[in-house]
Amino acid sequence: MQGQSGKSRGWALLTPALLWTLLFFMMPLLIMGTYSFWERAGMKLVRSASLANYEKFFDKTYFVGSLVNSIEVTVIVTVVSVLLAYPLAWILAERVPRRWQRMALILAILPFWTSYVVRSYSWLLVLSEGGIISNFLLDVGITADPVSFANNRGATVIGFVHFFVMLLTLTIYANLVQLPPSYRKAAADLGAGPVQSFVHIILPLTLPGIMVGAFLTFVLCIGDYITPQILGGNRELLLPQTMMLQISRRSDFPMASALAMILMLVISVVYIACARWLKLDRV
């Protein structure tokens, strides 16, 4: 089985996926990396290497500013989503009867089968002045005048958190149900209170689930264009919006590529920081 023929069979099985990844993932990244050193001049692409785009990045306050905004928004979204999702995952895993758990999970995922683009616009109808929340607050009498929650960073964060709470609930739930109940019982037998047992036993054991979900949240959130574009009202720009501006207004792919490279660098740093929780283990 582990002979020479077995090995070549293994290679044969691995090759298709490997080729796909090299051809349609690694190569595009390399080409994009090369592009980032080129320049756009008028209608032409100048194919000679220079650091001009990277210099421009640090030169213009709006480039650096949009990166800072992106990181801020993403960190806020990730933290808020984890804080909201953890209790929900806990309730689903511990308090909901086993036979209802799958249904409850499906129910949580279901809204995300509506189109993402339409969903973001629905948030606009909920949050804007004259929208659902504003009308509700008026009816209840909490406010005397219509209020708006749309077209600002808060709206962008709400739109993001909505999606990522679901994602994090799933990863944390998956982690929680794998914990043998005996752990908690053992902790209780040793005299640990619920808080102690949570802080010292449960939390460390569910950290992988949190980190996997949080990392996914970070990656998906920092690279998203739709949500800030629809809900943010252009009060501020996030990095993906600046990237799209380069493409749609100037078709400046080299500059957009340089921004993409910088974005990848940020993600890599976060990846390295989280790497020890992101191991791929087999059951």
Next chain:
Amino acid sequence: MSILNKIRISGICCLTVFSAAAFSVTPVQAADELNALVWCDHTDPALIQPFEEKHGVRVNLKEYEGTGTALAIVEQSQPGDWDVFVIDGVDVPRVVDAGLLAELPANELPLDDVFEQVQMRDVTMRDGKMYAIMEKFGYNVVSYNKTKVDPADMRDLNTLWSDKYKGRIAVYDYYIPLMDLVALKMGMKPSDITADVLPKMKEALFQLKENSVMVGEVVSSTTALATGEADILIGGGEWAVAVMQSENPDLDWVLPDQGGILWSQSLAVFADSKRKDLALEFVKYVMSPEGQARLATSSCFWGMPANRKAGDVLTAEQKQALRWDEQATFLKNSHRYFIPDADLDAKMLDTWTEFLQH
């Protein structure tokens, strides 16, 4: 047994998947096809289908926003991929410069029926040859909700910079017409914009930003107006409110005393097109009174038809919504989009990006 059963289930699943794939991946090829790079108002079946049926062809439409995007798409295509091009009127010269457009037979097109101020021969003609024809136009001015603001105030751009409507203003996110409007507010003509005045324009834009509740492209800015998030849309016009006016008659638009900015879109045929005759037929169809009326009232956005004769086809209500009878005054008081050179364009976009980020 149960393993076999499961295999059968998975087999059926795979089979369904692949048969579904095989079934629909083969596209239905029409006898002839026309590939058009267009603005969204050209995707209305009411406009396209009559042409398709008459000529027995299929019109493939790719819509885009922003000339930059369109040029990127063209650059990334093979020569001959595209036949018809709908493009911002002011961008015609640079596309002609790039050698992308084919000459149009001026004598076969109703150029003389086009509103005089909209013909823009200096833009569409080069060395006596015609490369594009204007098909639709309108204004980037001020749209507002007349129950929420004083319509008289809307005639002066300066009110938008005062505290009176602070937090009630939405800004349309397109730097050329908006900076043109800022120029009018500052007492200049759009064509007076130079790199030297950009710092002052930036100041004015930053002030506007402080008064505004959002900056958005078509959907978010018109939504802001429709939901009451904003009461005023600067840069808006008939295109922003005409579609909604039947439902919400409170929405209106006005040309400020300082003047308005005239937008225009034009039709052209690609130099590399392999079906130039059919492409020309399409141009003729869109420029015909019937085609013009359908384009003017397209589901995506409304706008004035360039061809005066469309007036015979449009209904009285449609003309009313388009303010047909007031066009002479409007045209007299408006300025065309300013066309900066590449360098100034980059600087203006820089300023605009700083405005967005402010």
Next chain:
Amino acid sequence: MTVRTDLTALLRQIPAVAYALLLYGFIFLPVLVLVTFSFQESRVPVPPFDGPSLQWYQAILEDRRLMSALANSIVVALVSSAVSVILGFLAAFALARFTLPGSKFFQGLLTAPLTVSYLIIAMGLLITFNEFGVPKSLLTIGIGHVVINLPLCFAILYSQMGEHQRNVEQAARDLGANEWQVMLLISVPMLWPALFASFFLSVTFSWDEFIIAFMVSKFDVTLPVEIWSMLRSGLNPKTNAIGSLVFLFSFVIVLFLDLVVFRNRKT
């Protein structure tokens, strides 16, 4: 058990129940709004609600572009997910069952796309297709969707290929099964839930993916891209109607899977 302990047990549940309801409310809020305003009478889907009317559902069924985008989305989602699952399964099988040199490296390589934003993948593909003059079509969208879903399928399947299954596979080999028979008759059925889960997840991701489909498409677009361009003309209850319709379909499919496929598995 006395009444009192029963009651305290119940009372202790209240915060949990309230919290769950609150979050479910948050999750469902935009969807309820979406569905409600799909029945709007006037053509602006903003409050106040003035329906109900079914006219927008009729309008989307008559919309040729929207319907073909819907069909495109289904094809792209199913085919790209099938390819992702198959390639992911083969690679997972290779790395879990054979001792190959550098297998840690290959694991890393195959899962690397998970750590890169869709926008970057989309731009990279766009630039690459342009460099090589690859015409954009449903195929290029599908290629992009396999890039994002393959690592997911691989990771799920690889993590589920445990040692106990290896023993069963070895037993089958000892009984004379060849490698293909082992894979198809032993490994696939044992991994059926994981295979199904990865396929289902892939379909979900492909179905809702916007930026890749937006960048590497030409005339044939998927539903999110068509909706995005529909929205260019301003809000319209049609977009709510198509969103609700898709929601309804997924609801029925999920319910069907839950009641038929999963219930059957238990018996």
